Amino acid sequence: MDWSNVTAEDLVEALREVDWSSPPRPLSEFFSRFTVPRSHAKWSSRLKCNLYYYRTNYFLMIIFILGLGFLRRPLAIVAALMTALSIGFLNDSFAATFSEKITRFVRQFSPHLAAKLRAPLSPVIRGRPSKKRTIYICGRPRWVFVLAFSAVSFFLWIVSCGARMVLLALSIGLLATVLHASFRTPNLKARLNTFREEFRAVWRNYSEL
Numbered sequence: 001m002d003w004s005n006v007t008a009e010d011l012v013e014a015l016r017e018v019d020w021s022s023p024p025r026p027l028s029e030f031f032s033r034f035t036v037p038r039s040h041a042k043w044s045s046r047l048k049c050n051l052y053y054y055r056t057n058y059f060l061m062i063i064f065i066l067g068l069g070f071l072r073r074p075l076a077i078v079a080a081l082m083t084a085l086s087i088g089f090l091n092d093s094f095a096a097t098f099s100e101k102i103t104r105f106v107r108q109f110s111p112h113l114a115a116k117l118r119a120p121l122s123p124v125i126r127g128r129p130s131k132k133r134t135i136y137i138c139g140r141p142r143w144v145f146v147l148a149f150s151a152v153s154f155f156l157w158i159v160s161c162g163a164r165m166v167l168l169a170l171s172i173g174l175l176a177t178v179l180h181a182s183f184r185t186p187n188l189k190a191r192l193n194t195f196r197e198e199f200r201a202v203w204r205n206y207s208e209l
Helices: 008-017 040-053 055-069 074-088 092-107 111-116 142-160 163-183 188-207
Strands: none
Touching: 040 055, 040 163, 055 074, 055 163, 074 092, 074 142, 074 163, 092 111
16 A cells, blocks of 8 residues: 555544454564654655554553553543543444444343344345445444443543543643654555455455445
8 A cells, every 4th residue: 555645534434444353563563663754755654554553552552541640530541431432433343343242242131132232234225235334333323322422421521520631641642652653664564464454345345245
């Protein structure tokens, strides 16, 4: 992939659709080699490549920094977890996996209720599934869970009085992410992994036809 031609909107869309269940990259690789980008174009390409390749590492790093800031405020930790879940629901793979695990857990106690938690069938147009399919979580549209978890987390932030702390911790986490992504030299493994995930996405779309 030529990351110089990838726009910010394309990167956000790719991060929303890609599978986030993969484990984080090893720390020996994560802190392996750092160099200064030679130009703005090189920096932009490197930033987008690393954000995509080390997405799980960056997410865990931000959560860890937020956790350190809330060690003395347990309610703020719950708010941070709720916020992380509401953001995670925006990813298609995470939302589908979360819904499936909840459905399997409920099935052990009530198969009838578990059947109601399943997503409705996608509409079929001319023998093919509709491309504009809605992501469901436990039988409800995804936006319902995103809105509910966001509202609860916002309320908990106000109650715990951790708004200033979360802004500071989040700023530090985002700054650390941008600095690492800017100076971490992309390796051949990152490029090959990107090509492999692109092939999987294309094959998945082809198999759905």
